[in-house]
Amino acid sequence: MTETPSHIPSPIVAAQLRDEAKYGIPQQVAPGVVRVLANNAKDYTGPGTNTYVVGDEKVWIFDPGPDDPAHVRAVIAAVGGRKVSGIFITHTHLDHSPAANPLARITGAKTYGFGKLSGDILAFTDEDVDADFCPDVALACGGVVGDDDWQVMAIHTPGHFPNHMCYALPHKGLLLSGDHVMGWSTTVVVPPLGHLGEYLDSLDKLEAGGSRLMLPSHGPVVEESVSRIRDVREHRMMRHAQVKECMGRGITHPAQIVTEIYEGLTPRLMEAAEGCVRAHLELISETGEQRLQAVRQGTEPVQAL
Secondary structure, eight states: OOOOOTTSOHHHHHHHHHHHOOBTOOEEEETTEEEEEOSOOOTTTTTOOEEEEEESSEEEEEOOOSSOHHHHHHHHHHHTTOEEEEEEOSOOBTTTSTTHHHHHHHHOOOEEESOOOOHHHHTTOOSOBOTTOOOSEEOOTTOEEOSSTTOEEEEEOTTSSTTOEEEEETTTTEEEEETTSOSSSOOOOOTTTOOHHHHHHHHHHHHHHTOSEEEESSSSOBSOHHHHHHHHHHHHHHHHHHHHHHHHTTOOSHHHHHHHHOOSOOHHHHHHHHHHHHHHHHHHSHHHHHHHHHHHHTSOOOOOO
8 A cells, every 4th residue: 555655744645534534434445444533633643444254153353442422333334243342442532542432332342452551651641642531451562352253452552642552463464553553644652741761662562563554543455564664764863963963053943953853744733743753862862872772673662761
């Protein structure tokens, strides 16, 4: 599937995808995989949030999406009377987890995820967070659910958000990549809850899994997972070099750097870009540069900033 060209500003790509979107209509995107697109298009979400119903006689639901009754009804329609064996949450941003509890009440299924973030952590951010959500089952990295061909393995992938999980279906070659790797744009990494070093570490985890097909939470299905992961990493390193080059010219304020290296952004995306620049500046500090080299060389990274 054709990927988003990096030189096209993301608002233009998002507008194109919204024009093509089919909200609330179940669409089969792979054998045993049905996607339901939520009508919550924003600057960050592209065309909206993808919820996936995965399986055959029994199904999993991945990334329930926003608290939108119409979307919940569409997901239930995609289930089609089959047993829902579990509901998996990638992370607790408001466009991902709020529909989990309504779906759980309707289906009787348990919810799975990394776990609830503490109030102490959430006090550091004004991001749109589902602060009250707590999964029925907290999964550790490498945790496995199910014992058939649709078995799910949890992969903890912090960087975009501390409790972010991706999910691999190793027997099917599938990767549910959440927001960590998207199909339409690169991912926002904003301190203090986002950390670029952790984000790069998590990319390495996903690449090592070697999944064939990637199902992101936003944007189209990605048919060459490893290639997309490498493209995203290369883009991050390109931005890193651009930030360092700006610093070499005495341009050090995030807003000034954004005007130098980004183009075509909406006001909200300008704010997000400033956050991403802060993540690069964090990594350029002495400890950050050591961590960057460790990530690139495949050695154990030093403690995150």
